[in-house]
Amino acid sequence: MSNAILESGAAMADRAPRHGVEELSMQQALNLALDEVLAENPKTLVFGEDCGRLGGVFRITDGLQAKYGTGRVFDTPLAESGILGMSAGLAMAGFHPIPEVQFDGFAYPAINQIVCQIARMNYRSRGTMPMPVTLRVPSFGGIRAPEHHGESLEALFAHVPGLKVVSPSNPHEAYHLLKYAATRPDPVIFMEPKSRYWQKGEVTFDSADPAGSAAGGPPTGAKVMREGRHVTLIAWGAMVARCLQVAGLAAEDGIDVEVLDLRWLKPIDAAALAASVRKTRRAVVVHEAPLTSGLGAEVAQLITQSCFDTLKAPVERITGFDVPYPSGDLEDEYIPNIDRILFGIQRVLEYRRG
Amino acid sequence: MAEISFPLPDLGEGLIEATVLEWLVSPGDQVERNQPLVEVETTKSAVELPSPQAGKVVRIHGGPGDKINVGEPLIVFEVPDNTAGIVGTVPKEEAPKRRVRLSAVLDED
Known part of the structure; x- marks a missing residue:
């Protein structure tokens, strides 16, 4: 050797x-x-x-x-x-x-x-x-x-x-x-x-992150992949691309969606979550993993902790289901699809306090 | 394009070689996963080997009667560079389809 x-x-x-x-x-x-x-x-x-x-x-x-x-x-x-x-x-x-x-x-x-x-x-x-x-x-x-x-x-x-x-x-x-x-x-x-x-x-190649954010620094923390005003979609891995598609579709309806790629799932960039959701006041977290004890719960809590006063609706989670991952065509029903994510956005948009 | 070689697998119980009986595919053929490739005979039995993957056959090793040792090249496939994985299928990139429309009265406060 x-x-x-x-x-x-x-x-x-x-x-x-x-x-x-x-x-x-x-x-x-x-x-x-x-x-x-x-x-x-x-x-x-x-x-x-x-x-x-x-x-x-x-x-x-x-x-x-x-x-x-x-x-x-x-x-x-x-x-x-x-x-x-x-x-x-x-x-x-x-x-x-x-x-x-x-x-x-x-x-x-x-x-x-x-x-x-x-x-x-x-x-x-x-x-x-x-x-x-x-x-x-x-x-x-x-x-x-x-x-x-x-x-x-x-x-x-x-x-x-x-x-x-x-x-x-x-x-x-x-x-x-x-x-x-x-x-x-x-x-x-x-x-x-x-x-x-x-x-x-x-x-x-020259820099991991665009100048302005981490200014060419190491790729630590989360990254805003699309800016928006009305709701933040939080995702990672393959779900980021799907959330960007959803953001494009939501724009057709006049809804401005911010997409935050969490990137690091441990440690989670709580400051980036807070900065985004303080602005949009609504959050939907999307992951393929099952719902129960999924990372969406951690993300939702971090947002609640930092944005409780300004949140317009409870944080929504759009996730896989509490079943073993299905093989074959059934995975289309399991992985969060565009319509399920849009429904999640609709729920946080129409939520009213009291 | 990438070439992937499939060596003669151990056909069970520590056998070290097999004799080619008949090739069921030829160079140039496009084969599907699990399609029978070749009939071989071991000291125990004659078996058809299914293809481990889809691809175009580039070369086959050994004619009828030839012995091939376990681990030696049996057949070589050509597959596109970007689909050379042996498990699963490449997802198609489709235009997003939707049924749900958003409606909201946004009070900009």
Whole structure:
């Protein structure tokens, strides 16, 4: 393995930083981010089921093994507890592992390693064993896949002290958030919206966020994706694109919808929630995960805490249902659709106190 | 376009090889997932192998009577770069459809 690490110095040398704007799919943006992280940090390792030779079932790690060698980009046995257990050990030894569980539902067998070891090793060791592990999890539904391939685990992971949770909504966010997450000293659960992998969008390389907001700073916190006056839609991952569609439709009816991409699901950007909802005075939170104990409840409480006096209506939640994620065509009935989100907006618009 | 190679899988109980009996597809064919690709014979039985994915057949390895070891290339598919995933289908980007109309009396206070 030491040879493989030395070789990466060559890869680092031939890589110039990217500038300007490129049109990429989210799959290409993630692949590029991994490529750059591997080139920049010789301690970075990328691995998981089919991540090496095949390049991943979604092609996210395509070509990386050929470029960085089997010592740094490799296939693992079909054993998620092993993938994450090894990640903990590698992190203790000074590596920066970027493991992948092939699908959201495959994270369950590794919950012990994630929750009992990776999340708390830094705490347990009084700060002597940081866990710079970025766990990539192709997440959420929308691709007609079978069971265990369409789950939304953000609330589970957000509840665990020591973990950070983030989900990109488009190729630009995917590139910048993955590069940022992979250079953190803490474990980050990186939830990739698999139904958006193939959608293209502009990636601006020079700065993660437009000047004015974070002024080219790191991609922390939430991001306003569309400004509006009457109601705030709060979403993350694949639901951001749907909320932007809804905002376009609502505009036809004279309703001005603000769309806030939460991005980081732990920690949640409470200040951004407060700033948006103080302005619009109405909020609807949208997620694919089931309703009960979903992250929508946390978001609703944060809004209530900061905007209780100015809210015009209780915060609405438009979510999946309290059932196992359905496979096949039924997922269209499960994932919040345009009409359900519009109904939620209508309810907060027509609410009257007293 | 991307090429994906499908190696001969372990057909059960630690078998190490199989003999090709008959190819059911040819290079150039467009195959669907689960479509029978080839009939092979092991020391236990003759079986038809279903395709693990949709794609265009680029190459097949071994003719009738040839032995192929488990893990060696059996067939190579060509698939579009952006749909090379082996699970699920690429969602179509459709124009948003709606049935719900919003109506509100907005008192701008």
